[in-house]
Amino acid sequence: MRSARLAPGPVGRRGTIPAGRGPGADPALPWLVAVAAAYTLAQLVLVVPGVGLGWDETVYISQVGPHAPAAFFSAPRARGITLLVAPVAALTASTTALRIWLSVLSGCGLLLSLWVWRRLLPPHVLAAAGALFAGLWITLFYGPLAMPNLWVAYGALCATGCFLRAVRDPGDRRAPAGLAAAVAATALMRPGDALALVAPLAAAAVCVRDWRRPAVLAALLAGAALGGAEWVLEAYVRYGGLATRLHRAAEIQGGMGAHLALDDHVRALEGRSLCRPCDVPWRHPVTAAWWFALPVLAAGGLVAAARTRRLAVVLPPVLVGLSLAVPYQLIDYAAPRFLLPSYALLALPVALFLCTVVTAPRRRWRWPVAAALACALLGHVAVQYKVLERAVARSGATHDAIDRVVAVLRRQGVRPPCVVTGPEAVRVAFRAGCSSRQTSGHDGSITVPELLGTARRQPVAVLVDGGRPVPAYARGWRSEPLPSLPGTAAGSRVFLSPRPEAGAAR
Helix, strand or coil: CCCCCCCCCCCCCCCCCCCCCCHHHCCHHHHHHHHHHHHHHHHHHHCCCCCCCCHHHHHHHHCCCCCCCCCCCCCCCCCHHHHHHHHHHCCCCCHHHHHHHHHHHHHHHHHHHHHCCCCCCCHHHHHHHHHHHHCCHHHHHHCCCCCCHHHHHHHHHHHHHHHHHHHHCCCCCHHHHHHHHHHHHHHHHCHHHHHHHHHHHHHHHHHCHHHCCHHHHHHHHHHHHHHHHHHHHHHHHHCCCHHHHHHHHHHHCCCCCCCCCHHHHHHHCCCCCCECCCCCCCCCHHHHHHHHHHHHHHHHHHHHHHHCCCHHHHHHHHHHHHHHHHHHHCCCCECHHHHHHHHHHHHHHHHHHHHHHHCCCCCCCHHHHHHHHHHHHHHHHHHHHHHHHHHHHHHHHHHHHHHHHHHHHHHCCCCCCCEEECCCHHHHHHHHCCEECECCCCCECCCHHHHHHHHCCCCEEEEECCCCCCCHHHCCCEEEECCCCCCCCCCCEEEECCCCCHHHHC
């Protein structure tokens, strides 16, 4: 794998900032602060006011929120995002406060993950990369949401930048520590993604002779071990061992096989938070135009990097981005957030290519190409905004529908302590202050006899979609009609357990 083009050159050459330059004099700071501030402001204006708590978010937040019992924490999940929201979720049940907290944090995360690259790429390229990534509807939508994928993207971007700084400049003592911290943060969010991040970086550190530094390999391994330790320990405490947890996680996530989920990801770009099963029609092809252009523009970035002697800087993020995308192409469903880490890393070569086109020497074609590029970017932004608007509206409608369901339950006397089971039990229970339990499926956490025993002590509400059979144990219970949730058939009902006797309740 040794190559003259991949061999590291002296720090401070063309396109880099000399190591001796203080951070206060760094011209990248104003560019990156502007991009991060605009990203945070866009979230606060476009997303925060209208988006409700998602199903996965509710699971993560309920682990630390004091106003409702913790939802079942299934095998694939990791605790990183719960730790991130804990300072706010442990103090208040306000969704708005949580959204503002995460919007500010995500803006800071974007700034930090690009700041790591300040000695590797010019400021205008980094600013363009940040703007391209932050301008995607997926990045804007998930910025204020309690979901781990965006933070994996930041971790991958930081880790790759720190890796390159460490192997190119042995005197950069902060880079190995930053590399270990970034890998640990990624593993804390999603251990599987951390493995996909570490693998290509470790391979590069071994195969490129000039990059063989024990400190770099030690940082990669230490970061992965430190960040994944909690997940491994929890496997033995709660899931019967590491092998059992891995097996159960594979079952829940659908396993990997001879699937190719490219078409699923294309359909999901229309604004679906989860496309499972992804057998829906592809009604708006324009929403995926940028997705098909991405590999072409990234390839152009590699060519531009080779011409300017930056290939050793631009190629590693491309390889890491592809590595992070591969696992999500081998499952039979898709969610736009899955590929956020890949989009963050591929934004670097794309930005380099676009900046190279715009700043090319004066030629006849320069201004027409720049004008066409500007029109394409404006159209891209318009499409992203429209998709974001639909995604936020859909989330808000679901939130309002769940509030209406909770209002019905409260009128029927379902108050804490209580248990809710059935479709959408997690979000309904969290809003009502109840426990959510399922007798089967991925979140199976209670048996039918245990549920009936609970019903003798506290209210139990069984949610049933319209057209679905009523569980046998609840057929004799009192039922009430429910407002339908978006995406469900009309005729939803709730079956309420008999009121517990006073002695049993005590």
